[in-house]
Amino acid sequence: MQPPDVLCLTLDGDASGIAAQLVAQGWAVSHARSVQAAQRLQSNGDFLAALLVVGTDLPLPSEAVEALLEREGTEWIALCEAQALNVPAFRDLVLDAFFDHLLQPVDGAELSLRLHHASERAVLRRRRHREMHVNDALGMEGQGPVITRLRAEIRKVAATDAPVLIGGESGSGKELAARAIHQCSHRASGPFVVVNCGAIAPTLIHSELFGHERGAFTGASTERRGLIEAAHGGTLFLDEIGDLPMDLQTNLLRFLQEKTIARVGAVRNLKVDARVVAASHVDLAEAVAVGRFREDLFYRLNVLSLDVQPLRKRMEDVPVLAQYFYQRCAAACRTPARGFSRQSFEAMQSHDWPGNVRELYNRVQRAVVMTERRLISPSDLGLQAAQGAVGVALNVARTAAERDVICHTLHRMGRNVTHAARELGVSRMTLYRLMDKHSIVLDELQRGPANGTWGANLTPVRTQQGEADAFGAGR
Numbered sequence: 001m002q003p004p005d006v007l008c009l010t011l012d013g014d015a016s017g018i019a020a021q022l023v024a025q026g027w028a029v030s031h032a033r034s035v036q037a038a039q040r041l042q043s044n045g046d047f048l049a050a051l052l053v054v055g056t057d058l059p060l061p062s063e064a065v066e067a068l069l070e071r072e073g074t075e076w077i078a079l080c081e082a083q084a085l086n087v088p089a090f091r092d093l094v095l096d097a098f099f100d101h102l103l104q105p106v107d108g109a110e111l112s113l114r115l116h117h118a119s120e121r122a123v124l125r126r127r128r129h130r131e132m133h134v135n136d137a138l139g140m141e142g143q144g145p146v147i148t149r150l151r152a153e154i155r156k157v158a159a160t161d162a163p164v165l166i167g168g169e170s171g172s173g174k175e176l177a178a179r180a181i182h183q184c185s186h187r188a189s190g191p192f193v194v195v196n197c198g199a200i201a202p203t204l205i206h207s208e209l210f211g212h213e214r215g216a217f218t219g220a221s222t223e224r225r226g227l228i229e230a231a232h233g234g235t236l237f238l239d240e241i242g243d244l245p246m247d248l249q250t251n252l253l254r255f256l257q258e259k260t261i262a263r264v265g266a267v268r269n270l271k272v273d274a275r276v277v278a279a280s281h282v283d284l285a286e287a288v289a290v291g292r293f294r295e296d297l298f299y300r301l302n303v304l305s306l307d308v309q310p311l312r313k314r315m316e317d318v319p320v321l322a323q324y325f326y327q328r329c330a331a332a333c334r335t336p337a338r339g340f341s342r343q344s345f346e347a348m349q350s351h352d353w354p355g356n357v358r359e360l361y362n363r364v365q366r367a368v369v370m371t372e373r374r375l376i377s378p379s380d381l382g383l384q385a386a387q388g389a390v391g392v393a394l395n396v397a398r399t400a401a402e403r404d405v406i407c408h409t410l411h412r413m414g415r416n417v418t419h420a421a422r423e424l425g426v427s428r429m430t431l432y433r434l435m436d437k438h439s440i441v442l443d444e445l446q447r448g449p450a451n452g453t454w455g456a457n458l459t460p461v462r463t464q465q466g467e468a469d470a471f472g473a474g475r
Ligand SMILES: Nc1ncnc2c1ncn2[C@@H]1O[C@H](COP(=O)(O)OP(=O)(O)OP(=O)(O)O)[C@@H](O)[C@H]1O
Pocket: 139, 140, 141, 142, 168, 169, 170, 171, 172, 173, 174, 175, 176, 177, 239, 281, 321, 357, 358, 361
């Protein structure tokens, strides 16, 4: 087994004795004698635990040390003389930024034990960071204000158990929003059952939803659990709720009020614990007004409501969604395509997307499968090339350019963050923040750019040349 790595930074004095003790305890010690050297080691290695050995030269060069300590994923232990803790600035730093501290002279076994604890803590922190990152987007791509607000609303409604009614045009992402509510809720480990009320034959829908007992009707040779029961402990997603026949609306209302159902042909009721999330692309208030939907059920379902906006009202998300779908499709099939042409992005920006996100997905999927080009063209997408200068929003272009420059510089500097930061004229901390913002992972830069560009989250930027100017998707 590989010995665990520890970074040991000594700012003054001699720590060779401590390093020797750690080696004797089975640690692989990377020793640095300056903050810069420690930063270099940290950029090239992966340390769960690190040790700062402090002598008498206090206070420390605070900004540089703080930047080092702030780096996500490493837990630090301070090793100092007792009187060092009388220096208020150092004492505060120890309290605020270190996992633990030990006083000199130190016992090697004790130090090793604390470093193991620190490593375990770093593993936990990294896991939480990863999970938060995954949960951040709730599986919903897009960075614009509309989708950001929707994600915030989803988190709020997920914290309750009340019914939710989701409105929005077909293909806009209502089911995805319902899944996100389920996944953010305390029911996440339970089932998520989807019922498309418009797709089940009226003669079957009652027994599909509520189940039936044996012999309840001709052909019911065995008892059967319905979809509501199948959602016990989880979430029942009723899509196209406006298509539910009137008599079943009454039964559903009873379920919402009493949390019990009766299977067809049953003599007793069953208790079912399922949260109901319903969606409709028709205006249910209007359906109520014309007598096609029960008013009491509407109010019962509409306790909390979410509106998923059509794609044409959040065009800033189109490039991000297109890249996301491209990557998904390209990973699943052989395609010569390496990204979209500039004209494609322009054509996507001028299209009205009546079929919303589903239409965008279908167009990209078709293009990835069918194209014979390196860069997907508007015709591959089945779109007209945009007329005139339809551009990409300036902020979108800026973001893409910023990411590209950072990736290129890090790659050129052998993924050394310190050198790249110097080259870019920013501090290391700023560079780390920017890498975080653009989801840049150092390891992934090893392979180099596809088509000379770093595409993962890139969106188009206008250049002077023709169709060949585009961002690849960085596969
Ligand atoms: N923000 C998003 N990020 C990634 N994929 C999305 C996003 N929004 C929608 N999609 C995808 O678009 C497709 C349509 O979404 P969804 O089925 O949720 O729409 P819907 O509004 O429920 O449609 P319908 O009304 O026809 O049932 C799905 O493949 C879904 O995964």
